[in-house]
Structures are given as structure tokens and as C-alpha cells.
Amino acid sequence: SQKIEQNSEALNIQEGKTATLTCNYTNYSPAYLQWYRQDPGRGPVFLLLIRENEKEKRKERLKVTFDTTLKQSLFHITASQPADSATYLCALPTPPSGNTGKLIFGQGTTLQVKP
């Protein structure tokens, strides 16, 4: 079965720096990969979706890469702000075609941006 690995250790960075979070998966390559933000005690909020034929996607200060050879996605936040502090979740569809809407999630990486 598919396993998703995100760095469980919190990432602490200084305001203004670029945060880079990693998502690795172990089995099949999915049709797409998604990133969500989750604040404490709240549901996840969709950020970005990148498809298997896309190498990079950007949205404002966010950038996601998808390397199907390495089975890895990187999530970057440039010019980070304290308001970016949250847990970021990587999610893959299951089955890999993504036509059911079912997602499996990584455990998330908590980002702390210090002023």
C-alpha cells in the first residue's frame, strides 16, 4: 500500500527566509499530489495541486515541485512570514488515478516562522 513520509520534526526558520518541506511516497506514482495547510484544531485548507506531468507549480509565494522518478514533492514558501506557521500536509489520491476523490495524507510537517 502507499506510504507517505513527511519530516515529522518541526521546521523552524527566520522570517523572510524560504521554507522547504519534503513529501516522499513509496509505492505507485499518483495522477496528482496535493498540499494542504492545517492550523491547530481546524480542518485542512487546500493550497496547491500538481499533476504527474507537471514539474513545478507556483501560487503567489508558494512553489511545489513533483519528481516522479524520485517519488518526491517539495513545497517551498518564499519570503516566509509568522502567519505561515502551521502544519503542512501532503496528500495523494487513492487509487492513483484520483477519480474517486479519496485521499491519503502524510502526517504533516509543522512550520514555525520566527519574527
Place this chain on the structure above:
Amino acid sequence: GAVVSQHPSWVICKSGTSVKIECRSLDFQATTMFWYRQFPKQSLMLMATSNEGSKATYEQGVEKDKFLINHASLTLSTLTVTSAHPEDSSFYICSASDRVFATNEKLFFGSGTQLSVL
């Protein structure tokens, strides 16, 4: 964007009682809703897929008689935790897919319900 409303946001109940959690899509119709459970510092675990007008599909290891799901309309799905026990204490989150999004790619999540069973 689409809004999913989940109620209540937190509930405390005695062991043995049943708790109902509601999930509503406010500005779109959701043919499919998903129920997740999340323990502290752990990933969201999919419990079941709720389809409007039909029986829910449960993931392996999830007791369907314990977690009753009803999706009676295109805007409402409910999860009832029956005869709750302390081990059922968790953060329950629903999500919905906008039926306009034919490929079900993007999910909209409710704000979650923290259940504490004493």
C-alpha cells in the same frame, strides 16, 4: 471558494452515549463526502466515503455499526458515533467534493469536531 460547515466543533459526552456530527456543504452540492479521524500529531485517516442516496463505503478496520453515516441530501452528511467509548475520543473531520469538479480533485474540509468521551 466552497464552504463546508461542520457542527458541533467540540463535544464532551459520557461513555455509552451516541454523538451525531453534521457536515454541510453551504454553497455547492456534494455527491460525495468523506469522513476522517485524526489523533494528536498524526495524519488524517480516512474512515468512510459517504455517497448521497446510497450506503457509505467504509475503510478496512472501521466498524460500520459503530460509525453510522447518513448522506440524505446533496448538502448534508452525518456521522453518528454510537455507544462512544474513551478510545473514540479524536478529532473528526469531514470533507466534500464539489460535484462541478467532476474529477473530485479538490476537497473542501469542515473545521472539524473534537470529541472527548469521558
